[in-house]
Amino acid sequence: MIERLAIIGVGLIGGxxxxxxxxxGCVGEIIGCGRSAENLELAFDLxxxxxxxxxxxxxxxxxxxxxxxxxxxxxxxxFERIHGSLxxxxxxxxxxxxxxxxxxxxxxxxxxxxxxxxxxHPIAGTEHxxxxxxxxELYHNRRVILTPLPQTxxxxxxxxxxxxxxxxxxxxxxxxxxxxxVLAATSHLPHMLAFGLVDLLARxxxxxxxxxxxxxxxxxFTRIASSSxxxxxxxxxxNAEALSAMLARFGEEMTDLADTIRRGDDAHLLExxxxxxxxxxxxxDGVQGTTGSVRNERS
Amino acid sequence: MIERLAIIGVGLIGGxxxxxxxxxGCVGEIIGCGRSAENLELAFDLxxxxxxxxxxxxxxxxxxxxxxxxxxxxxxxxFERIHGSLxxxxxxxxxxxxxxxxxxxxxxxxxxxxxxxxxxHPIAGTEHxxxxxxxxELYHNRRVILTPLPQTxxxxxxxxxxxxxxxxxxxxxxxxxxxxxVLAATSHLPHMLAFGLVDLLARxxxxxxxxxxxxxxxxxFTRIASSSxxxxxxxxxxNAEALSAMLARFGEEMTDLADTIRRGDDAHLLExxxxxxxxxxxxxDGVQGTTGSVRNERS
Numbered sequence: 176m177i178e179r180l181a182i183i184g185v186g187l188i189g190g191x192x193x194x195x196x197x198x199x200g201c202v203g204e205i206i207g208c209g210r211s212a213e214n215l216e217l218a219f220d221l222x223x224x225x226x227x228x229x230x231x232x233x234x235x236x237x238x239x240x241x242x243x244x245x246x247x248x249x250x251x252x253x254f255e256r257i258h259g260s261l262x263x264x265x266x267x268x269x270x271x272x273x274x275x276x277x278x279x280x281x282x283x284x285x286x287x288x289x290x291x292x293x294x295x296h297p298i299a300g301t302e303h304x305x306x307x308x309x310x311x312e313l314y315h316n317r318r319v320i321l322t323p324l325p326q327t328x329x330x331x332x333x334x335x336x337x338x339x340x341x342x343x344x345x346x347x348x349x350x351x352x353x354x355x356x357v358l359a360a361t362s363h364l365p366h367m368l369a370f371g372l373v374d375l376l377a378r379x380x381x382x383x384x385x386x387x388x389x390x391x392x393x394x395x396f397t398r399i400a401s402s403s404x405x406x407x408x409x410x411x412x413x414n415a416e417a418l419s420a421m422l423a424r425f426g427e428e429m430t431d432l433a434d435t436i437r438r439g440d441d442a443h444l445l446e447x448x449x450x451x452x453x454x455x456x457x458x459x460d461g462v463q464g465t466t467g468s469v470r471n472e473r474s
Numbered sequence: 475m476i477e478r479l480a481i482i483g484v485g486l487i488g489g490x491x492x493x494x495x496x497x498x499g500c501v502g503e504i505i506g507c508g509r510s511a512e513n514l515e516l517a518f519d520l521x522x523x524x525x526x527x528x529x530x531x532x533x534x535x536x537x538x539x540x541x542x543x544x545x546x547x548x549x550x551x552x553f554e555r556i557h558g559s560l561x562x563x564x565x566x567x568x569x570x571x572x573x574x575x576x577x578x579x580x581x582x583x584x585x586x587x588x589x590x591x592x593x594x595h596p597i598a599g600t601e602h603x604x605x606x607x608x609x610x611e612l613y614h615n616r617r618v619i620l621t622p623l624p625q626t627x628x629x630x631x632x633x634x635x636x637x638x639x640x641x642x643x644x645x646x647x648x649x650x651x652x653x654x655x656v657l658a659a660t661s662h663l664p665h666m667l668a669f670g671l672v673d674l675l676a677r678x679x680x681x682x683x684x685x686x687x688x689x690x691x692x693x694x695f696t697r698i699a700s701s702s703x704x705x706x707x708x709x710x711x712x713n714a715e716a717l718s719a720m721l722a723r724f725g726e727e728m729t730d731l732a733d734t735i736r737r738g739d740d741a742h743l744l745e746x747x748x749x750x751x752x753x754x755x756x757x758x759d760g761v762q763g764t765t766g767s768v769r770n771e772r773s
Contacts, residue, residue: 298689318687360675361688365695368667370750371727376659377753386757388617389660390597395694396664400754404747411735411743419736426728428670433722436710444710448703451669454676455699458685 177202177338181238183231183253185209185218187300188270189244190309193223195342198311208234218306232260240338243269247409250277254284266331267292268338272358272406274322274351276413290328293335295321296354297344298362302401315343322351359417363410367422369400370407476501476637480537482530482552484508484517486599487569488543489608492522494641497610507533517605531559539637542568546708549576553583565630566591567637571657571705573621573650575712589627592634594620595653596643597661601700614642621650658716662709666721668699669706 180196182189185207196202207224208231209215215227228234235241235257243253250271261267267289271277274294281288299317301308319339323332336346349357376385411418435443479495481488484506495501506523507530508514514526527533534540534556542552549570560566566588570576573593580587598616600607618638622631635645648656675684710717734742 298687300689300691317689320687357680357684357687360678360684361692365671365692367728367731368671369695370747371724371731372664372667373750373754373757374746375724375727377749379659381656382753385656385659386753386760388597388619388656389757390599390616392599392698393660393664394758395697396668397754397757398694399691400750401758402751404744404751407747408740408743412738412740415735415738419732422728422735423732425670425674426725426732428674429666429721429725429728432666432670433718433725436714436721437718439711439714441707441711444707445703447673448669448706450676451672451699452701452703454681454685455672455696458672458688458696459693459700461685 177240177334179204179206179238179240181206181208181231181234181241182224183208183234183241183243183257184245184249185215185224185227185306186244186304187306187308187313188297189242190218190223190306191299191311191313192242192244192270192297192338192342193218194309194311195314196338197223199341201338201341206234206238214306221306223306223309231256235260235262235265237262238265240334241265241267243267243271246403246406247271247273247276247413248405249409251280251284254281258285265291266334268295268321268335270295270297271413272296272362272410273413274354278322278324278351288324288326290326291331293321293323293327293331294351295319295335295339296358297339299344300402302398304403304406312343314339317344319344319346320354321346321348322354323348324351355414356417359414359421363414363418364421364425366399366402366407367411367418368425369397373397373400476539476633478503478505478537478539480505480507480533480540481523482507482533482540482542482556483544483548484514484523484526484605485543486603486605486607486612487596488541489517489522489605490598490610490612491541491543491569491596491637491641492517493608493610494613495637496522498640500637500640505533505537513605520605522605522608530555534559534561534564536561537564539633540564540566542566542570545702545705546570546572546575546712547704548708550579550583553580557583564590565633567594567620567634569594569596570712571595571661571709572712573653577621577623577650587623587625589625590630592620592622592626592630593650594618594634594638595657596638598643599701601697603702603705611642613638616643618643618645619653620645620647621653622647623650654713655716658713658720662713662717663720663724665698665701665706666710666717667724668696672696672699 180202182193193205205224207218207227218224219227231253269277277294278288281292297319299313339346479501481492492504504523506517506526517523518526530552568576576593580591596618598612638645
């Protein structure tokens, strides 16, 4: 049971957690904090939060659990602001898509990484933003990865794990660098390709016609290009090393594939496509096997 | 009204057209032809076709409309085989994703492109193959592009247009080279990226873990990597010039983007992502505006 939950950033991620915990009946009071007064008011009107402030230092006063769900570029500023106002036993966690940068930001703001900070990452979301897009089932059967450090308080980890489980998620642990490498491959790289493809086509001279004849596969493929540009700029900067390495490698492979096509090497093309189809089909079978429902998954 | 329709290749595309036309009550008899006896039997058992043969020359005997829906690599062989068996007034059309290669194959097989051949391309499909995956609504509100040549018989074009309209599609016309350039951008390039991404990740050492932590965005993004490898090998070979040029350019842009990320050029990243999001959001609005329903679209 959380007595008083402070949510810094009441958007899709923060708002959905608030709704889920409220639905599960395992939270007393929820204080929301954000930069947009309009979004906070909407969150209050929707009953997602019980009170609000635009100052993180005020929001965390008396809170036993603090969840930070702001773009990665705003993390350090939030840590600096809440530093002096936290209850001694407060547990802090976050929803950032990159964990190395969050740990570094906390170390910079607090002088060292607090023992009661449990870096976390819910593998969930949609291409929409803001509290209006939040919904209580966002985390149902979704994975949340926690990346505690050796010095992290195990009681704090237990509390964060219990919170996410109450929201319906499956919680696993991973070390920080490994998390960032895995997410570079499975999430950050695909987002770069979707943004890059749409941007390339938008810059074509006959782009209106190109988009007119795009089929549903294109829509699915590019859905993630409708995600928040600020959030993704911050993810790129925060996970620059792992992501730029994956992306450079992918760029080279596409240049090679272009050459394979130009040369008409049909055996090599068939080999690539067959291997990819087998891996993708196995992935879908795996998802259906572990979560029971593929349809429920979003982003 | 079509008296006798010969469908060469009774898979997702051919089977769905048969079901749609049967449902619309505008076809007499449907003869199916394919290489797999098992698939043909299933098509017959499902009532998709009224009769079947594995010989295209036999299938087209007496047919007033011939629809060829085989992988592009098999087109020329089919043209050669049916050449001597066609009714003089038979209209021939196809469902190939590249039109330049179909026209070249017809010219090679017939000596010149037949005046009653109307090259066509339904912009529809799913990642599944075979008659079992076919369904009568596949073409509802989907675009079909016809690419008649200057010498194409206008009566033949009218008949093919009417056939697709009866199946629920919106029919437009385009010239051959333009079709192949537009489709390289909107369909063939995205498929290469999806195949390439899944293949890259499948070759990573920790690929099991990578796929385990992939979220729904990854599933949507890579859905088209489950498409038929043979069909896509043939599309690459058939549209090699336009596709390899787009793909090489995309590869270069991803290499540049990797460099932008490595340099931490946050302003440039935000510019790219903002432009892409705007184009993608506008595209979705456009799709919703013209078809009335986005959810109905598949591939």
